[in-house]
Amino acid sequence: MAVMWDNNGARLPVTVLQLENCQVTANVKTVRADGSEYHAVQVAASDRPEKTTTKQMLGHFKKAGVPPKRTVKEFPVTPDAHVPVGTTLSAIHFVPGQFVDVISNSIGKGFQGTMKRWNFKGLRASHGVSVSHRSAGAIGAHQDPGRVWPGKKMAGRLGGERTTTQNLTVVRVDTTLDLIFVRGCVPGVDDAFVMIRDAKKKMESVARVAYTKGQFDKVLPKHVDDLPFPAGTRELAAQLPPVIVAPSHRVTSPFTPRE
Template sequence: MLRLWSLGTRSALPRCRALHTTAVNNATAEAESSTAAASKWTPTSVRTGLIARKRGMTVMWDTHGVRFPVTVLQLENCQVTANVRTVREDQSEYHAVQVAASDRSPKNVTKQMLGHFNRAGVAPKRIIKEFPVTPDAHVPVGTTLSAVHFVPGQLVDVIAKSIGKGFQGTMKRWNFKGLRASHGVSVSHRSAGAIGAHQDPGRVWPGKKMAGRMGGGRITTQNLAVVRVDSDLDLIFVRGCVPGVDDAHVMIRDAKKKMTQLAQHNYAKGNMEKILPRGLVDLPFPAGTKELAKALPPVIEAPSTRVSNPFVPRE
């Protein structure tokens, strides 16, 4: 992957009026128009995430001819609508970047949100989310984000609402093995068995794993590898499956455990060569924009992580 550069950070204003219980501070026109020195990603930096749509699954082949599944995620005019800065009760600061995606008709948007989008200079959107960032990772309001925000070879977390599966038993919901299907069990092979105790405690403990509604909740699939990005179509190919139905909105961010926290850990220990995954030298900072995508190839693919051909017998 080529060495990546990005625009500078932008300062934030003091705390202002809340929007939907969140204090949103838009950058001033001065800060947005000024061109600061190009900022650099550091191991202590936390970048914003993106909102994409899950388009479905397909397969790819690596350089050795090994077939593996991928999920295709597509960005739909993903833009920054606000920079958030909130002072907590303990005087610490919460910083976040508010991102919106998927244009919609203005007649289907409330007047309050229309005013919010007009101040940001973007078209009305279907979904708005905010991603916690470090103070140096704010993105100018109105910036259009691109698929090159994520570099092939890095790891990401994908957050979405999982597919609802209705009322399910304990074997499907909690992976219980069930009862014996041979002797001594009468037509109850898939039942949960005993759920309580005797006189003491005489009740079922809260949180007991039992049959009930399954799916339909917020799920985070962690540490998925980005294998290809297509800046022309704004496609991100991640290895493996992600939660949600096709065409559902998903949130993508840098992997919290194996990217962000691992980078900070190795940086503190002085392991500079292990800060980023092998083959990566930098990340777009504070974000991968459409302007950055024009300076890079339209399709970027990560090399295979295999060190030997699995189809060649070992000597």
């Protein structure tokens, strides 16, 4: 993580994410059981040696004409949004000012008690409770039902599971180093692989409702005029400034006294 300052002088905590030779490896089109079609773009990132790649994946990457990759993900798209196989994506695919969701495996914290795992309040840490002030308390419910209900919040392993941080703002994009600066923190350890997608709630759902109502000026977030299509390729990045910073969402400076 790092810090930035917007054009009003406000300090922003940001997380720096990098695209490592992110390329399209396949376009997926299948028919679901209900007869509807499913369309997706398969994207792979971060080159890896051939000797550490399975033969099945080597054949898949060779067919796509890209070097072996360490991670492969699939992103659902509309039928008209397929990207040519082999296209190298740039950080400009994400427009400064838009909202994104970041998905990764959270940091594993091992076996933890109920206070840390479920935010239990605990008992008094002074007189009368001896050494049990951090205990979970009773877990039963009398003779009836005479057992512990499934799903009871108890001590156990914490973290190490798929976690999504929603509605993070893209505040800066560096196309020279393929860096994306998002406001806030993201799940995962340092140097972990994360998946970035358009925010489902603020980008997709809100845009769909606004489009249905005919409010076309509310389809995209504030300060965002258009989204690149086809996806932000390196050819598109070469036509734009190397560093693009999103303007502040604040109307006035936070340091200006209110009237």
